[in-house]
Amino acid sequence: MKSRTIHLPILCVVPGMTLASALTDRAGRTLFAAATVLDAVMLDRLNKRGIESVAVHVVDTRDAETIDAEVRTAETRVRQIFCDSGGTALDVLQDAVLAFRREGAQ
Amino acid sequence: MxxxxxxxxxxxxxxxxSLPEIVHHVINTLKDDDADVDTLVHHINTDPAIVSRLLAGANASAFGLTARVDSARQAFMVLGENRVVSIILATALVERYNSxxxxxxxxxxxxxxxxxxxxxxxxxxxxxxxxxxxxxxxxxxxxxxxxxxxxxxxxxxxxxxxxxxxxxxxxxxxxxxxxxxxxxxxxxxxxxxxxxxxxxxxxxxxxxxxxxxxxxxxxxxxxxxxxxxxxxxxxxxxxxxxxxxxxxxxxxxxxxxxxxxxxxxxxxxxxxxxxxxx
The missing domain is CATH 1.10.3210.10 (Hypothetical protein af1432)
Structure with missing residues (x-):
């Protein structure tokens, strides 16, 4: 089954979800490896460590056409909100946001 | 005019x-290495809106392993200090300045x-x-x-x-x-x-x-x-x-x-x- 990666606030994560990437603390120490299936004990630990969000895999039921449409909508919106501005620094940020939105929509 | x-x-x-007293206290705490949780909890407990948000946040984050959170001190344990400080500051400001x-x-x-x-x-x-x-x-x-x-x-x-x-x-x-x-x-x-x-x-x-x-x-x-x-x-x-x-x-x-x-x-x-x- 196809899946996609999304970031969720920790209070929206439920036992049974799978980590999309390794989870590290502020010091860079690995708390849980990628692909770990989270249970209630693990979620309690993450909360107590002050972890605010995690990246998890969720089932992706969208077809290719829907994904294309979502990517196009995301690209249009980014160009719209950056339309009044210019300058090299902002161009670099716009490119970073565009790449992030494309990846998020796919 | x-x-x-x-x-x-x-x-x-x-x-x-004026700026809520709890915000001043938290900001001072950030600059004080000797600041203790007890004093902060004492200040939090004078503000029902903050206590209420902290408990709601802590209980929403508990997964049945932690007994129901019913005090600011327990909220510190469940949410961690950084998130508690964020919730205190944001709640105090949102509640005070809601024009x-x-x-x-x-x-x-x-x-x-x-x-x-x-x-x-x-x-x-x-x-x-x-x-x-x-x-x-x-x-x-x-x-x-x-x-x-x-x-x-x-x-x-x-x-x-x-x-x-x-x-x-x-x-x-x-x-x-x-x-x-x-x-x-x-x-x-x-x-x-x-x-x-x-x-x-x-x-x-x-x-x-x-x-x-x-x-x-x-x-x-x-x-x-x-x-x-x-x-x-x-x-x-x-x-x-x-x-x-x-x-x-x-x-x-x-x-x-x-x-x-x-x-x-x-x-x-x-x-x-x-x-x-x-």
Missing amino acids: STPSLDELLGHADALP QTAEFDSRALWRHTLGVATCARALAEHLDFSPEMAFTGGLLHDIGKLLMLAAAPADYATAIHLHQTEEVSLMAAELSVFGYDHAAAGGQLASMWRLPYEICEAIAAHHKPDDYSSELGDLMHVANVLSHALELGDAPDNRVPELSARACASLGLSWTSFAGRFGEIEARYQGMRLILGI
Whole structure:
């Protein structure tokens, strides 16, 4: 089954979800490896460590056409909100946001 | 009555309720290595709105393993100190400054400032600044708007109208009506409230960082732009403001490297919004 990666606030994560990437603390120490299936004990630990969000895999039921449409909508919106501005620094940020939105929509 | 000068506006600062005592206490705690949780819990317990938000946040985050959380002290254990501090500061400010007029919705302002605060905290973690100081500065960066609204409501309504009908930025509209903007007013107000100098300067510098020499001001400026770029705040007429190349360079910020945290920033922001109910 196809899946996609999304970031969720920790209070929206439920036992049974799978980590999309390794989870590290502020010091860079690995708390849980990628692909770990989270249970209630693990979620309690993450909360107590002050972890605010995690990246998890969720089932992706969208077809290719829907994904294309979502990517196009995301690209249009980014160009719209950056339309009044210019300058090299902002161009670099716009490119970073565009790449992030494309990846998020796919 | 004529539009107040900046000095006159500050002379009417009592039109705006004073900064909650708990915010002063938390800010002082951030600078005090010897500060203890007991004193902070004592202060929290004097504010039912904060206790209520903390307990709601802690119980929403408990997964049946932690017994029901029914005290501020337990909330510290479940949520961790950093999140508790964020919830305290944000709740205290949102509850105290909740003005609503036909032209101005303070809930929208707080959604934006929470977005800036979340970006500022993430940038601070990435760049090795104090995350808590950055978060606090982010929450307070637009406090000048609330002062202008409270002390000169008719003039501020004119500025908002100008911004909405003439397609000029709110900063430009404020300058046109008042001769100064909310960043200048906010920086002076923060100084009157005896907030730490770096926060006062960051508030004043957040739109024009190149006119100041403030590292936290550079960071606040970038956090503000990033918050608009990620659309934190849900403003339908959102536009990304100008970004200072000097501020980015001065911070040593590489967007290529930092972009990997955009998803995390959005999720942290959504989590705080859920807890705060805004």
